[in-house]
Amino acid sequence: MLQEMPCSLMKTLKMVPLAAAATLLTILSAASCNREPEKAGSQVQVVVALPKWFYPSEESPWLLKTWEAARRETLGVDVVAELVPGKTEHILQKLLVMRASGQGPDMACLRLNWMPQLLARGILKPMDESVPESLWAGLLPSLREAVAQEGKRYLLPYDIGVRVILYRSDLVEEAGLPAPPLHWSFETLVTYAKSLTVDRDGDGSIDQWGLGVPAARNEKSYYQWLPWFWTLGGNGLQEGGRAALATPAAIRAMQWYWDLAHLHRVTPTTLYSMDQEAIFQGLANGLFAMSVGGSWEVSMLKKFSPYGAKIRIALFPASEEGKASVTLVDGWGFGLLTGEPNKGRAVSRLLSGLCSAEHQVEKYRASGVLSPLESVYESPIFQEDPTGRILFEALRTGRAPDEATLSPAIVEAVGAAMQEVLMGHAVPEQALSEQEKRLLESAKEG
Amino acid sequence: MKRVLTFLLIGALTLFSLGPILWAVLASLKPDQEVLRVSARWFFGPFTLDHHRAVLSDLRVHRYLANSFLVALGSSALATLLGAMAAFGMGRYRFKGRSFLLGLVLLIHLLPNLVSMAALYRFVVSLKLLNSLVGLVLVKGAGLSLAIWLLKGYFESLPKEYEEMAQVDGSGSLGIFFRIILPLRIKGVLVTGLFLFAQSWKSFFLPLLMITRVEKMPLPLGLFQYMGEHGFEVGRVCALSVISLLPVLVLLAGLNRLGWQRLRPGG
Numbered sequence: 001m002l003q004e005m006p007c008s009l010m011k012t013l014k015m016v017p018l019a020a021a022a023t024l025l026t027i028l029s030a031a032s033c034n035r036e037p038e039k040a041g042s043q044v045q046v047v048v049a050l051p052k053w054f055y056p057s058e059e060s061p062w063l064l065k066t067w068e069a070a071r072r073e074t075l076g077v078d079v080v081a082e083l084v085p086g087k088t089e090h091i092l093q094k095l096l097v098m099r100a101s102g103q104g105p106d107m108a109c110l111r112l113n114w115m116p117q118l119l120a121r122g123i124l125k126p127m128d129e130s131v132p133e134s135l136w137a138g139l140l141p142s143l144r145e146a147v148a149q150e151g152k153r154y155l156l157p158y159d160i161g162v163r164v165i166l167y168r169s170d171l172v173e174e175a176g177l178p179a180p181p182l183h184w185s186f187e188t189l190v191t192y193a194k195s196l197t198v199d200r201d202g203d204g205s206i207d208q209w210g211l212g213v214p215a216a217r218n219e220k221s222y223y224q225w226l227p228w229f230w231t232l233g234g235n236g237l238q239e240g241g242r243a244a245l246a247t248p249a250a251i252r253a254m255q256w257y258w259d260l261a262h263l264h265r266v267t268p269t270t271l272y273s274m275d276q277e278a279i280f281q282g283l284a285n286g287l288f289a290m291s292v293g294g295s296w297e298v299s300m301l302k303k304f305s306p307y308g309a310k311i312r313i314a315l316f317p318a319s320e321e322g323k324a325s326v327t328l329v330d331g332w333g334f335g336l337l338t339g340e341p342n343k344g345r346a347v348s349r350l351l352s353g354l355c356s357a358e359h360q361v362e363k364y365r366a367s368g369v370l371s372p373l374e375s376v377y378e379s380p381i382f383q384e385d386p387t388g389r390i391l392f393e394a395l396r397t398g399r400a401p402d403e404a405t406l407s408p409a410i411v412e413a414v415g416a417a418m419q420e421v422l423m424g425h426a427v428p429e430q431a432l433s434e435q436e437k438r439l440l441e442s443a444k445e446g
Numbered sequence: 447m448k449r450v451l452t453f454l455l456i457g458a459l460t461l462f463s464l465g466p467i468l469w470a471v472l473a474s475l476k477p478d479q480e481v482l483r484v485s486a487r488w489f490f491g492p493f494t495l496d497h498h499r500a501v502l503s504d505l506r507v508h509r510y511l512a513n514s515f516l517v518a519l520g521s522s523a524l525a526t527l528l529g530a531m532a533a534f535g536m537g538r539y540r541f542k543g544r545s546f547l548l549g550l551v552l553l554i555h556l557l558p559n560l561v562s563m564a565a566l567y568r569f570v571v572s573l574k575l576l577n578s579l580v581g582l583v584l585v586k587g588a589g590l591s592l593a594i595w596l597l598k599g600y601f602e603s604l605p606k607e608y609e610e611m612a613q614v615d616g617s618g619s620l621g622i623f624f625r626i627i628l629p630l631r632i633k634g635v636l637v638t639g640l641f642l643f644a645q646s647w648k649s650f651f652l653p654l655l656m657i658t659r660v661e662k663m664p665l666p667l668g669l670f671q672y673m674g675e676h677g678f679e680v681g682r683v684c685a686l687s688v689i690s691l692l693p694v695l696v697l698l699a700g701l702n703r704l705g706w707q708r709l710r711p712g713g
Contacts, residue, residue, distance in 0.1 A: 049658075053674050082658045085670040086650075093560070094654055100564035103571050304478055304680065 043078040049105035062362040070350035077346040106338040116403040126152040130344040146400030157372035160331030167290040170310040180314040193266035196289035210266035212288035216275035217415040229253040230326035238404035243439035246432040254428035272422035299368040329398040474684035497681035510668030521586030522643035529593020537601040555591035600634040
C-alpha cells in the first residue's frame with residue numbers, strides 16, 4: 001500500500017517531522033522575543049488587580065491622572081496595576097484560583113457583594129490602617145455598614161450604582177402623563193404602567209408593555225427583587241443564622257410580581273424567563289416603556305438604543321403614599337489581600353487619591369458612574385441636575401445587601417420560589433415555606 | 447416523505463447551529479442603535495462596515511491576532527507531535543502500567559479545569575512564565591490527553607506487518623514512527639492538529655490566568671477590551687468575533703487546497 005502513495009507526496013511527508021520541529025522552534029523563539037526582563041530594584045512592589053473598567057489607561061484619563069500622581073508621590077513603592085480582563089465572574093474565578101495557589105495580587109478592586117465569601121475564605125484583610133479615618137467617615141451611611149464586620153473594615157468603596165426605575169419620557173408624554181413624581185407609590189406606578197401598556201398595531205396582542213421586571217432564576221434578578229422586598233418592610237431573609245424566607249414582606253414582594261403580570265397585566269406573564277439583559281434590551285428596543293434597572297444603564301441606553309435620548313430615571317416607588325422606598329446600593333471597592341502591613345500602608349496615598357471628592361466628581365462627569373462619597377452629592381453637578389437629585393435621594397435612602405441577604409443558598413432558594421410562583425405552580429407563601437424548609441433541613445444535615 | 451422529513455430536520459439543526467453565527471455577522475454590520483432593535487428591518491435595514499473598520503484599524507487587534515496565532519500554532523504543533531508519539535507508543539506497544547497510564551490521561555482530561563488550575567498557576571508562577579507567550583504555548587502544548595485518545599485507536603488500526611517489515615530493514619521505534627506510521631496516518635494527525643488549533647484559538651480561562659498585559663493578550667482576552675462592566679460594544683465585539691473565525695476557515699480551506707483528498711490513509 002505504501003507504494004500506492006504518489007512519490008512526491010511521500011517525499012513531502014518525510015519532511016513533516018523536520019517542518020514541525022522548525023515551526024515549533026520559530027514560534028517559540030518568536031514568542032520568547034515578547035518576554036520582558038524582570039524588574040530589578042529594592043522598592044516595595046504592590047500589585048493591584050483591576051478589571052478593565054477601572055484600569056488606568058488612555059481611555060480613562062481621569063483615572064490615569066490620579067493613578068500616576070499617586071505613583072509619583074509614593075516614594076519607595078512601585079504600585080503596579082494588573083489588568084484582569086473578562087467579565088465580573090471571571091475576575092472572581094481568577095482571584096480564587098490565584099489565592100488557592102497561595103499567589104496573587106496584594107490588592108484588588110472587588111464587588112462589594114463578594115465580601116462575605118472572600119472573608120469566609122480568609123482572603124480579605126482589614127484595611128483600617130491603610131485608609132485615613134476621614135475617608136471612611138465620608139462614605140454614604142449604607143456603605144459604611146456594608147464594608148464592616150466585627151468592627152473591622154474590609155473594602156473601600158470606589159464606584160457604586162443604585163437600582164432605579166428607568167422610563168421612556170416620550171411614551172409617558174404620549175400617554176398624557178406627567179413625569180413621575182420624586183416620591184411615588186406602587187399604586188401610582190401601576191397606574192402609569194397600565195397607561196403605557198398598549199396594543200400599538202391593533203392586532204389584539206400587546207406590543208408595548210408598561211413595566212419590565214427581571215425574574216429569571218439568577219442572582220441579578222434576585223438583586224432587582226430586593227428593593228421591592230425591603231420597601232415592603234422586609235429586612236433580612238435569615239433569623240439567628242437560620243433561613244427565614246416566608247416572612248410577610250417576602251410573601252408580599254413575590255405576590256407583587258405575580259400581580260404585575262396577572263392582575264394588573266402590565267408585564268408579560270413569561271417574566272420568569274426574563275433576565276436583566278432581556279429587560280435592558282426590551283427597554284432599548286421599545287418592548288417596555290418602563291423597567292427596573294441600574295443607574296449605570298442610562299449611559300448605555302443613550303448609546304445603544306434608538307430611544308436613548310428619551311430615557312429618564314425615577315426613584316423606586318414606596319409601598320404606600322407617605323412611606324419611603326428602599327433601593328439597593330452596590331458596586332466595587334478596593335480590598336487588601338496581603339497581610340504585609342508595609343504594603344497595606346503603601347497604598348494609602350493611592351486610595352486617598354481614588355476616593356477624593358475631586359477624582360470622584362471627574363469620574364462621574366466622564367462615565368456617569370456614582371460615587372460612594374456623601375460630600376460629592378453636594379457639588380453643583382448633582383445639585384443643579386434633576387437626575388442627580390433623584391440619584392442622591394435613592395442613595396440616601398438605599399441600602400447595601402448584608403451578609404445574610406447575600407448567602408448563595410438564600411439567593412438560590414428565593415429564585416426557585418419565584419419560579420414556582422410565576423409559573424403558577426404555587427402561591428408565594430407555599431413556595432417560600434417549602435424553600436425555607438428545604439434550607440433548614442439541609443442546614444441540619446450539613 | 448422520509449427524505450423530506452430528514453432534510454427538514456437537518457435544515458432545522460443547521461439553522462439552529464448557524465443561527466448565532468448569522469446573528470453575529472448581521473450584528474457586526476448594523477449601526478449601534480440598530481443592533482438591539484427587534485423587527486424584520488433588522489435583517490434588511492441599514493448596514494455598515496464601521497465596526498469592522500474600527501476593529502481592523504485598532505493596532506491592539508493586530509497584536510491579539512498575532513498572539514493568538516503564535517499560541518495556537520505553537521501549542522497545537524507541540525501537542526500534536528508529542529501526542530502522536532505518545533499515542534503511537536501506547537497504541538502499538540504493550541508494557542507494564544500501560545492501562546493505568548491511559549486511564550490517568552483520560553482522568554486528567556476529565557478533571558474540571560478549576561481543580562487543576564490552582565496547581566498549574568503555582569507552577570507557572572514558580573517558572574516565571576506569567577505574561578509569557580512561551581509559557582502559554584508550553585502549558586497549552588502540554589495538554590496531550592485529547593491528542594493521545596484521538597490518535598491511539600487510529601494508529602492501532604494499522605496492520606502490524608508494516609512495523610515488522612521496517613524492523614527487518616533495521617528501523618528503530620522513532621524511525622518506524624516518522625517514516626512509516628506518520629505518513630500512513632497523516633490525515634488523522636492533521637485533523638487532530640487542526641482540532642487542537644481551533645481549541646487553543648478560542649481558549650479563554652488559561653490565558654485569563656496567565657496573561658495580564660494588553661500587548662500579550664490573545665484574541666479571546668482581547669475581545670474583552672470592548673466590554674465594560676455592564677455591557678459591551680455589541681457591533682465591535684461581533685465584528686472581532688467574525689474576524690476571529692477567519693483564520694480557522696482559511697486553515698481548513700488551505701488544507702483542502704493542499705490535497706486533503708489525496709491524503710488517504712494507507713494500509
